[in-house]
Amino acid sequence: MTLAAARITLRLHRFEVLAFGGLTLLGLGLAWLVAGRLDALGFDGRCLAPTGPIPASCEAAMNAFYEIVNSEAGKVTPITTFVPFLAGLLLGVPIVGRELERGTTRLAWALTPSRMTWLAQRLVPVLLFVAAVGLLSGAAADRLLASTEPGTDPANAFSQFGFRGPVLAARAVFVFGLALLIGTVMGRALPALIVAGLLAVVGITGGATVHDRMLLAEAVELPEFRPGDRPIDYRFRAPDGRLITWDEMERIDPPPTHVDTSGDWPRMPQVALGIPGTRYGEVQVREIGVLAGGSLLAIAGTALIVQRRRPG
């Protein structure tokens, strides 16, 4: 693919590219600005875990810290979170869908001996742009997290999983692939936008649910939850050493009938299950792999349809 072809493709999506490019840079700039202001307060480990009485400077810093977190960081987070998803959706649908709707595929497909060449020219520059929007937004969210949760290492923490770092970019690319496929199937931009938006929400939340179940199977006993750990569930340790659920515990050890003795119940020790934050990198790579696989499937489906369908 030539640079001229990439330039033409980006020109076809000039408004969306400028809008999302601008919003991404805005989110990035604001994230660094807010994070810098938070860091400057000095509200850090010394204040969070004081060895003696809380110094007066910490109290003032804490008030200022939460003021900025609630008012300023709270406004930046929606930008870094939603811009990549919207970019994937609004740039994915029109790539084929709008061309079918406007009939420009009649011109393009009659010019090119290979529809795959046409699809690659349309797809690759926009895909790279969406990935870049996701990566920059993910980096901005990481930077913000490092400052809004002092003591948390973003590289070893499950905080805001899926809404920061490279996973955010992978989700944006997944939404892009889904929107591309739906636009190609429907051949009309607006209905495809609505359907793809709904499916993206279902896909992302459904995927998160499946992911949570996988993590449940991988959860380990944690002596305590530290910042960055992913709490999954609580269990009880039965007298025989097994980890059991609340219902199982109730069957083994029914609750007392007298209210005044209920303070001793449940008698079995409670155990916290979770994923230690140190596994974040590995879980992140797996999530990216699944999302990339889904994106590739959607793109392959699109290619198959483009090969076979009539132009609009």
Added chain:
Amino acid sequence: MSHGFEAHGLGKRYRRRRWALRDVDLAVPRGSITALVGPNGAGKSTLIKAGVGFERPTAGRVLVDGIDPWRHRSAAIAKVGYVPQAASLYRELSVADHVALAASLRPRFDAAMARRRLEQLAIPLDSRADELSGGQQAQVGLALALGTRAPVLLLDEPLASLDPLARREFLHVLVDAVREEGSTALLSSHVITDIEQACDRLLVLGGGRKLLDLSIADSLAAHRIVGRAGPPDDIVGTFMDTGGGSVSLVRAPLAAIARGRPATLEEVVLGHLAAGRQPVSLRAAA
């Protein structure tokens, strides 16, 4: 191989109901400009789209420069320059962008020739497509098709939305280019008066079937108009003339050449379209 475009037993049925084309056999000689004429729904667009590989024949096959576009689309597309019904340009792109786009999509696209043709027509290369008139958009579509230097040009009613001057200009460019390159053109149109000057063959479709396939000269020579019906087996079709009277198109073997008056190309087309239908008014049909 002597034909640029061929159809053999071609049939196309949509959604298992209506036949858009049925049992069409035709052969367009190389180097000719053939007018494809017929009413709406006659199957003109379907025939041309089958030639670009956009429609899959239900029966029979189409050959473009000897290649079946449905089975060997890449090879067939390389032989075809196509001008769609609406210009189908990208409204966000400039004319120059369209030329660059075609060059990026089509190996050996002659961008210099396309630009030269557009400059000759005083079409500004830096104008966006949506700033151009309908005639200019059609000329851009034609320049892109000609830039492919394809041996076969398929033009799907490119004149439909053009004013008479733009139509004349479009056809002038087309005829010049085809004669210069020695290519074969199949041009579908409703506007019979314009194509009479540009085309050398006439192909009439009606109800999805081929009704007539002759050179323009033979079409005119082989038909005459009579006021009263002669022997029924001579009559091709009867229709109303502009005065409201009824006239018949008859076949004119040499022996009967003195009967009636010579038919115009429009009357030849109307007579064949009227065959088996209610009388058609010349004014309404035009």
